[in-house]
Amino acid sequence: MKKQPMRTCVMCRQKREKRELVRIVRTPEGEIKFDPTGKANGRGCYICTGEECLASVKNAARISRALDVQADREELNRVFEEITSYVNQGTKGEK
Numbered sequence: 001m002k003k004q005p006m007r008t009c010v011m012c013r014q015k016r017e018k019r020e021l022v023r024i025v026r027t028p029e030g031e032i033k034f035d036p037t038g039k040a041n042g043r044g045c046y047i048c049t050g051e052e053c054l055a056s057v058k059n060a061a062r063i064s065r066a067l068d069v070q071a072d073r074e075e076l077n078r079v080f081e082e083i084t085s086y087v088n089q090g091t092k093g094e095k
């Protein structure tokens with residue numbers, strides 16, 4: 001069996017397979033973005049898609065620390081919405 005790459009969720013600190021996590025990236029321009037490809041340039045952090053960790057995306061202090069940037073609340077709300085709809089799409093697609 002092929003070994004999956006593991007990543008640590010910056011919120012709960014649990015190691016999971018990469019595909020169970022979503023990546024948030026700080027672009028070279030200093031913006032914070034959801035990175036659905038996992039390949040965007042910049043400093044990234046991973047969070048798992050559990051409800052609690054997802055909600056923590058709106059916690060500016062934690063994201064700021066993880067990405068070493070001053071995160072702004074509006075920006076994080078937008079990222080949270082993007083990830084939420086991405087995650088929901090994934091589960092609804094099986095219908």
Ligand SMILES: [Zn+2]
Binds near residue numbers: 010012014047048049
């Ligand atoms: Zn987590």
